Amino acid sequence: AQKITQTQPGMFVQEKEAVTLDCTYDTSDQSYGLFWYKQPSSGEMIFLIYQGSYDEQNATEGRYSLNFQKARKSANLVISASQLGDSAMYFCAMREPYNYGQNFVFGPGTRLSVLP
């Protein structure tokens, strides 16, 4: 069963506008971590933001924020004031610390294109 779902294969956003990238996850663990990574065309995976399952506040890192709704098992990434350099693949990922068979699992990704 897929643990991470990203329902938007591709998204377009106008420069300087905000965009939300969706992520839902499936786990029976109480303790887990949720991550967002950006992958430009160069290939390197860039860590953006982290949310722990016990964190009561939504995580924020500069222009990135995470809309965490634990009961709905969703962890959407919000990018404010989009820039042309934000065009990339975005992956949602989950870590379950004691599940060594699937310790760090990625979703299928969303390709974001920022339009000038």
Add this chain to the structure above:
Amino acid sequence: DTEVTQTPKHLVMGMTNKKSLKCEQHMGHRAMYWYKQKAKKPPELMFVYSYEKLSINESVPSRFSPECPNSSLLNLHLHALQPEDSALYLCASSQDTGYEGYEQYFGPGTRLTVT
């Protein structure tokens, strides 16, 4: 220093060749990972080394052979690969595998083409 380095950046090899991919980190991390990523797909975990011991092997073909000489270095030895093994190979490290909050730091990857 939050850098993971990988060499080479590009590799073209024949199906009868033997080659190695190298990965290095100097962040004092005790877990290192190899991922395989095909175009337009997410990375797939191949191997995890935790404290220099192989923790999992997801039934990856034996033509891929990982080696962890020490906690800073991770190699992936390649032998008798198939064209479908052509992909981006990513190395990553994290402080540990036992805590959910440890993010993985990725290297730039090696683009492998098997002819």
